[in-house]
Amino acid sequence: MSNIEERVFSGIQPTGNLHLGNYLGAIKRFVSLQDDYNCIYCVVDLHAITVWQEPSELANNIREVTAAFIASGIDPQKHIVFNQSQVAEHAELAWIFNCVARMGWLSRMTQFKEKAGKDREKASVGLFAYPALMAADILTYRATHVPVGEDQKQHLELTRDIAQKFNNDFSDRISSLGLGEPMMVGDEKVQGYFPLTEPLIGGPAARVMSLRDGSKKMSKSDPSDLSRIVMTDDADAISKKIRKAKTDADGLPSEVEGLKNRPEADNLVGIYAALNDMDKASVLKEFGGAQFGTFKPALADLAVAKIDPIASEMRRLQADPAEIDSLLVKGADRAREIANRTLADVKEIVGFVGPRR
Numbered sequence: 001m002s003n004i005e006e007r008v009f010s011g012i013q014p015t016g017n018l019h020l021g022n023y024l025g026a027i028k029r030f031v032s033l034q035d036d037y038n039c040i041y042c043v044v045d046l047h048a049i050t051v052w053q054e055p056s057e058l059a060n061n062i063r064e065v066t067a068a069f070i071a072s073g074i075d076p077q078k079h080i081v082f083n084q085s086q087v088a089e090h091a092e093l094a095w096i097f098n099c100v101a102r103m104g105w106l107s108r109m110t111q112f113k114e115k116a117g118k119d120r121e122k123a124s125v126g127l128f129a130y131p132a133l134m135a136a137d138i139l140t141y142r143a144t145h146v147p148v149g150e151d152q153k154q155h156l157e158l159t160r161d162i163a164q165k166f167n168n169d170f171s172d173r174i175s176s177l178g179l180g181e182p183m184m185v186g187d188e189k190v191q192g193y194f195p196l197t198e199p200l201i202g203g204p205a206a207r208v209m210s211l212r213d214g215s216k217k218m219s220k221s222d223p224s225d226l227s228r229i230v231m232t233d234d235a236d237a238i239s240k241k242i243r244k245a246k247t248d249a250d251g252l253p254s255e256v257e258g259l260k261n262r263p264e265a266d267n268l269v270g271i272y273a274a275l276n277d278m279d280k281a282s283v284l285k286e287f288g289g290a291q292f293g294t295f296k297p298a299l300a301d302l303a304v305a306k307i308d309p310i311a312s313e314m315r316r317l318q319a320d321p322a323e324i325d326s327l328l329v330k331g332a333d334r335a336r337e338i339a340n341r342t343l344a345d346v347k348e349i350v351g352f353v354g355p356r357r
């Protein structure tokens, strides 16, 4: 596998409460990339256990994310859908990357600082090493493009740093084995094995905020249920949460600049835009001057129209767990074929002894 082909990889943690931010910031964009790329979409269960997961719930959460992928329109025949723990190469490459990444790099990760909280001594070692595993997910498939929400930007920069250091450290070896391809690192041309992956972050929903507080992102762990719309909410719940969403007292502006310093209004307009494949300016063209009393019901109708069919398809799929599990096994078999080749190359590059390629 000498040349790097264009490929999309992304992952979602099966930690429950899959929400509108996950859908608009990630899953909906996964769907839209399918025509232009070969895509690999992964349920990252190894990442999930960096914080405690109840074993009886974990399996269902893995199936729930898988169901969300399929119900949203990802085609598991054409593309690859699987759960991470079935492909051991992720953990193997992560170990090698643990030896490439530096303590200082990982110590600067804001997600680690947030999740570990004040008592870092009590955080799992896995939570600290989390970004090296994420780099391994991506680079096991030498993926060139990774669609994610804004909150993953720093992790993707780290993935590039790891790829770059690996390419630099082993450049001579990569070249003498006839692997990889020439690439520029700064001003220097090196023979690189791993691509410098490009993040695909953007659109009006790259960072969906809490419905209760426009300064916090919508998250699975917010104690308030009203802060997020989850993919399993029914029409009543969706409408209620939008009706109760925090807003200011003014009407909607007619220009995007008018959303500045109005985080809650900005968030609702962004959600409307993303759900309806528009930009914020077009939403404001339609609703500029309207009060929230008009806009919220329109948003609720739109959200119900888009989310409800996905939710009912998810319920239908989840009623047959064996079918989901078999889909994941088939996806993992296909993923492993690619992963195997990468790991064979990497082991040879590093200098391990094993069967010849």
Ligand code: TYM
Residues within 6 Å of the ligand: 009, 010, 011, 012, 013, 014, 021, 022, 023, 024, 025, 026, 044, 047, 133, 134, 137, 138, 146, 147, 148, 149, 150, 151, 152, 155, 205, 206, 207, 208, 209, 217, 218, 219
């Ligand atoms: P996770 O499971 O926290 O989130 C899954 C995806 O949803 C996006 N997202 C959001 N987008 C917009 N607004 C929000 N409020 C919001 N909340 C979450 C996330 O950015 C993400 O794209 N570390 C990753 C999982 C991962 C991964 C990977 C991603 C593991 N390996 C390799 C890409 C490539 C995570 O925790 O996502």
